[in-house]
Amino acid sequence: MKSDPPATASSAAETVxxxxxxxPGVSIGRVHLLIxxxxxxxxxxxxxxxVQRELERFERAVGQTRAAIERSxxxxxxxxxxxxxxIFDAHLMILxxxxxxxxxxxxxxxxxxxxxxxxxxxxxxxxxxxxxxPGETFRExxxxxxxxxxxxxxFLRGEGDVMPxxxxxxxxxxxxxxxxxxxLHVDRHLIHGIATDxxxxxxxxAILARSLDIPAIVGLGNLSTQVHDGDSIILNCNSGKVxxxxxxxxxxxxxxxxxxxxxxxxxxxxxxDLPASTTDGHEVQLWGNIELxxxxxxxxxxxxxxxxxxxxxFLFLTRDTVPSEDEQFDTYGKAAExxxxxxxxxxxxxxxGDKLHGSINIKQERNPFxxxxxxxxxxxxxxxxxxxxxxxxRASRRGNVRVMFPFISGLEELREAKAVLAEAAAELTxxxxxHDPQVQVGIMVELPSxxxxxxxxxxxxxxxxxxxxxLIQYAVAADRGNEAVAAYYRSFHPGVVRMIDLTVKAAHKAxxxxxxxxxxxxxxxxxxxxxxxxxxxISTNSTxxxxxxxxxxxxxxxxxRRIAARALRLDTxxxxxxxxxxELKKRxxxxxxxxx
Amino acid sequence: MIQxxxxxxxxxxxxxxxxxxxxxIAAKYKADVYLIRDGMRVNAKSIMGVMMLAAGQGxxxxxxxxxxxxxxxxxxxxxxxxxxxxxx
Numbered sequence: 001m002k003s004d005p006p007a008t009a010s011s012a013a014e015t016v017x018x019x020x021x022x023x024p025g026v027s028i029g030r031v032h033l034l035i036x037x038x039x040x041x042x043x044x045x046x047x048x049x050x051v052q053r054e055l056e057r058f059e060r061a062v063g064q065t066r067a068a069i070e071r072s073x074x075x076x077x078x079x080x081x082x083x084x085x086x087i088f089d090a091h092l093m094i095l096x097x098x099x100x101x102x103x104x105x106x107x108x109x110x111x112x113x114x115x116x117x118x119x120x121x122x123x124x125x126x127x128x129x130x131x132x133x134p135g136e137t138f139r140e141x142x143x144x145x146x147x148x149x150x151x152x153x154x155f156l157r158g159e160g161d162v163m164p165x166x167x168x169x170x171x172x173x174x175x176x177x178x179x180x181x182x183x184l185h186v187d188r189h190l191i192h193g194i195a196t197d198x199x200x201x202x203x204x205x206a207i208l209a210r211s212l213d214i215p216a217i218v219g220l221g222n223l224s225t226q227v228h229d230g231d232s233i234i235l236n237c238n239s240g241k242v243x244x245x246x247x248x249x250x251x252x253x254x255x256x257x258x259x260x261x262x263x264x265x266x267x268x269x270x271x272x273d274l275p276a277s278t279t280d281g282h283e284v285q286l287w288g289n290i291e292l293x294x295x296x297x298x299x300x301x302x303x304x305x306x307x308x309x310x311x312x313x314f315l316f317l318t319r320d321t322v323p324s325e326d327e328q329f330d331t332y333g334k335a336a337e338x339x340x341x342x343x344x345x346x347x348x349x350x351x352x353g354d355k356l357h358g359s360i361n362i363k364q365e366r367n368p369f370x371x372x373x374x375x376x377x378x379x380x381x382x383x384x385x386x387x388x389x390x391x392x393x394r395a396s397r398r399g400n401v402r403v404m405f406p407f408i409s410g411l412e413e414l415r416e417a418k419a420v421l422a423e424a425a426a427e428l429t430x431x432x433x434x435h436d437p438q439v440q441v442g443i444m445v446e447l448p449s450x451x452x453x454x455x456x457x458x459x460x461x462x463x464x465x466x467x468x469x470x471l472i473q474y475a476v477a478a479d480r481g482n483e484a485v486a487a488y489y490r491s492f493h494p495g496v497v498r499m500i501d502l503t504v505k506a507a508h509k510a511x512x513x514x515x516x517x518x519x520x521x522x523x524x525x526x527x528x529x530x531x532x533x534x535x536x537x538i539s540t541n542s543t544x545x546x547x548x549x550x551x552x553x554x555x556x557x558x559x560x561r562r563i564a565a566r567a568l569r570l571d572t573x574x575x576x577x578x579x580x581x582x583e584l585k586k587r588x589x590x591x592x593x594x595x596x
Numbered sequence: 597m598i599q600x601x602x603x604x605x606x607x608x609x610x611x612x613x614x615x616x617x618x619x620x621i622a623a624k625y626k627a628d629v630y631l632i633r634d635g636m637r638v639n640a641k642s643i644m645g646v647m648m649l650a651a652g653q654g655x656x657x658x659x660x661x662x663x664x665x666x667x668x669x670x671x672x673x674x675x676x677x678x679x680x681x682x683x684x
Contacts, residue, residue: 130647
């Protein structure tokens with residue numbers, strides 16, 4: 001990842017933009033602007049004798065394009081999962097639109113223009129109509145048609161499939177949005193970073209960049225209108241910062257950051273197959289949080305020893321209808337097989353709150369975060385809940401599957417959910433459907449009332465898992481998405497640290513293991529504290545695993561316990577955070593957080 | 597020619613997958629088939645055409661089948677619509 005453009009002349013001022021960091025890393029290079037505008041295809045007249053040849057050319061190109069889309073579809077399913085794969089299903093339908101193909105043939109015969117021109121004209125008209133319609137769906141559909149059109153034109157011109165990538169030096173790809181095809185076929189040896197105006201953390205660009213391990217920032221607003229080919233650009237994909245026209249000093253600074261980042265990353269590589277044990281032999285399990293089954297592979301690739309949180313509600317978010325039991329069985333089973341014999345903890349649907357979905361009728365609530373969500377939806381929609389539990393019980397034969405109930409406030413919900421689980425198992429037995437009745441059951445501890453009842457809860461289940469994102473928000477009564485009160489949302493609030501401590505002690509008193517699966521688990525500063533409090537498992541996004549492992553392996557359990565004990569005696573969030581930061585910095589001066 | 601007034605009862609309306617189911621059936625028949633919404637008339641054998649109607653749940657449309665096997669075609673399409681495109 002070394003491409004050091006000279007500092008830009010002083011005429012262009014250094015500009016900083018901020019977007020959503022979608023795939024980590026630091027890249028420095030020159031802009032290659034990918035313009036999504038349609039190409040101009042001139043009307044080229046053909047002789048009547050050439051009509052037949054043009055039609056044959058069309059047939060051939062359609063066949064080649066179909067094969068290419070099918071290849072993309074396969075690749076997408078492998079590297080990015082069903083949601084991205086389905087985009088290419090839509091592309092196949094567009095390509096095989098009978099009316100489109102008939103129109104092309106009829107117009108070539110009647111008007112006697114080259115098939116390139118006619119294809120571009122027919123699909124171009126469709127794109128224009130779609131673009132004029134309001135709404136995101138039409139914009140996406142127009143982009144899909146554009147993607148099919150570009151591939152078809154490339155085959156007609158005999159250029160082969162994907163975009164030409166003959167750069168003489170590594171580039172940073174900048175685009176309004178990447179088409180699924182372009183995103184899928186990015187060559188990581190030539191493209192060292194991706195920056196797009198549109199997209200969020202779960203957009204296909206973000207998903208693909210993470211799977212392909214290319215640093216990326218999305219959601220940059222209007223970056224693509226501010227840059228030209230060859231401009232100097234820096235992406236700090238750890239923080240989401242983009243710097244254009246960097247001066248010599250900034251360039252030098254980021255070159256340093258990049259080198260340190262890469263050096264640190266390659267040092268982490270060596271830890272992959274080692275356990276997360278402290279220097280005095282206390283082992284902690286590092287698990288991954290996933291949303292799609294194939295991400296389990298990424299957890300293993302990053303040296304994780306299981307999945308501590310499979311967010312099953314993502315089955316809803318990537319499709320338009322309620323997922324069937326068989327589809328869920330398939331999804332859970334796939335992830336379980338990838339991980340076996342390592343554990344897969346499936347959290348039952350956490351719908352509601354901020355994760356609303358059209359196929360579940362959830363009324364507008366005055367206070368959704370105190371409302372109808374997660375286990376509360378499941379317990380009142382028994383049809384959905386039973387289908388999910390049946391799928392989990394069936395999938396558990398394919399690996400080490402555990403089930404986890406979210407948003408438990410006390411013993412009532414846990415007992416009720418366990419009763420539904422027992423019913424589902426009895427049903428499967430009656431129907432002679434193979435399943436594993438011995439699935440381990442755990443709960444999320446994310447409500448203050450569950451913390452206070454943790455010991456009793458732990459006695460009636462097999463494990464606890466602390467969901468810090470919600471626990472913090474409910475403990476301090478602050479929505480971190482609300483700027484006016486976000487400052488009150490403090491991960492290191494002494495009240496929160498004490499709640500974690502209470503939960504761990506309660507679980508251990510009941511003889512049960514306890515995990516953390518909230519964002520705090522991926523925070524390097526928190527790692528010595530969590531280990532010192534006695535956390536058995538830390539579950540976090542797979543990309544955080546190597547760094548946390550490095551920290552665990554550098555410290556002794558004894559000093560982690562000392563650090564935790566001291567943190568518990570401090571009075572404010574700021575004091576705790578400063579103390580933990582200082583302790584970590586003393587021991588690990590080369591962590592990327594100190595310089596990005 | 598057969599004309600039928602229809603109301604889309606399925607949740608997704610003529611979103612891409614339901615539209616694909618619709619056009620797949622339409623393509624099997626010789627008869628021409630059109631969907632009309634507020635004066636916009638599209639060829640219902642074309643997925644791009646059907647998508648362009650932007651027909652969501654509750655949309656009223658006119659289905660028009662013209663040709664020798666129009667009756668079977670119309671029946672099969674009506675069955676799909678009445679069964680809400682087999683959505684759950």
